[in-house]
Amino acid sequence: MTGNLSSMTGFARIEGAHDGWRYIWEVRSVNGRGLEWRARLPAGFDALDPEMRKLAKQKLARGTLNIGLTLNKDGQDAGYAINEAMLDNAVAMIEKIRLRIECAPPQAEGLLALRGVIEQAEDEMSEEMREALCAALMTSFAQALDGLADARRKEGVAMGEVLAGQLDMIEKLTADAAANAAAMPAAIRDRISAQLKELLEGAVPEDRLAQEASLLAIKADVREELDRLSSHVGAGRALLAKSGPVGRDLDFLTQELNREANTLCSKAQDMELKRIGLDLKRVIDQVREQVQNIE
Template sequence: MTGFARAEGAHEGWRFVWEVRSVNGRGLEWRARLPPGYDALDPEMRKLAKQKLSRGSLNIGLTLASDRSDSGYRINEAMLADAVSMINKLRLNVECAPPSADGLLGLRGVIEQAEEELSAEAREALFAALLNSFGEALDALVAARRKEGASMGAVIAGHFETIEKLTADAAANAAAMPAAIRDRIAAQLKELLDGAVPEDRLAQEASLLAIKADVREELDRLSSHVSAGRALLAREGPVGRDLDFLTQEFNREANTLCSKAQDMELKRIGLELKRVIDQLREQVQNIE
């Protein structure tokens, strides 16, 4: 979900530049820096963004300038009044010289470039041009994110292959077979109880413990999750949230596999699965 895009435009003596940055986010988050008086663009910008994006934290900036050379400068009366008020309060507690005119005018925001007064029709036309340019910036951002997503998809597909191989290794491990589990438990019980338990009871208890230690169900789910993950990668449209949920399911099965494992090799495979699934989870955070 990371990316950067820039779009430049012009309209009736106005020049503008959009810059849009995107980083990972669970949903579609928003932060826009617009020139004073242009906050009315925000609702329409959000609509455009939701049409093209579903996840990511967006940081948007608009730089706007007029080609008119006679626009001049003006004093921001509100900023000047605030500055004078704060200085007067300060002088009540601190002995200091009164502020000079050049000092006050040198404060940031007191002097600003005078904006050209626009008619309602001209302002509406400028807003339309700005929104059109913003849409172009979003399209460029989508293209950049798709390019990154293509490379990320290859990495995620590689993780699925590794999980599939580890699952097959676990299934092939003799310790995962019910008969091997049952025989091992029976031998341990006989050694501990020295034949004090009837054979039929021994077989019954060994079978119950073998059932609890059987990991075939977890391995079947892992294989099913790999198939589901590949189907998501091949699907058009946003799949990040679905992949995020799938990694939770992967992790749940790997945890159960580790807790059930009676054999060190099987436990090693389970821990390796957890490591790969954690890498998969980190990569999925980058996918829309």
């Protein structure tokens, strides 16, 4: 059973209109360590940014947001205007260059092609009209965030099902390792004892061989690692059933799972047990890839 997992990947688009203005919000999100922000707003509407950030923090916990707002006036072309300050600056720079090198004077079309010299003219709006338009934009932006959160939850449900299946596989492989006769302390001790006898035939007293074999068998015992793997699987299922952001907790749990699998592989004295350990590492890597996208 999975709870309300959310992905950090999603998209939403909202169109709206207010008092002769038409606008489109597009909101995308991808993975992020925290709640990161990139917004492209029309000139003159940068004041919306702080309120937008505050609203996003109320609805989302993690992810890198890319937000775009397209705003157009209905039924008329506002035309273009010259940015006098940018033009004066460009002319002054050209005059400095002409003092150093001989060159032709600038042409009008060349100056107008410079970035920032010509820009779209803005219709004059009263303060009341601007405030009303900004309020409508923020209402629509809130709807866009709700749409994004819904898209992230839908993807989170699918990811939760994948993660649940992967935890089932880890549980099965852990059970396979526990059932492997080569993992039993007695089997480990007998195998090590036989290897020592073959290597040290007659060179070491029998009781010393038994003592060394027992010590090596204890070091090769993987029961604690298997117990911890089982415990981590239970913790993972509890996180999947939990509401709210759990991505960081799942990421930490994945590191713990990987640590136990690595230890299992390093301790394994049998090829079959080592194979199980490698299969565990492969599935845990798949879990890690999924978890990177969980909010």
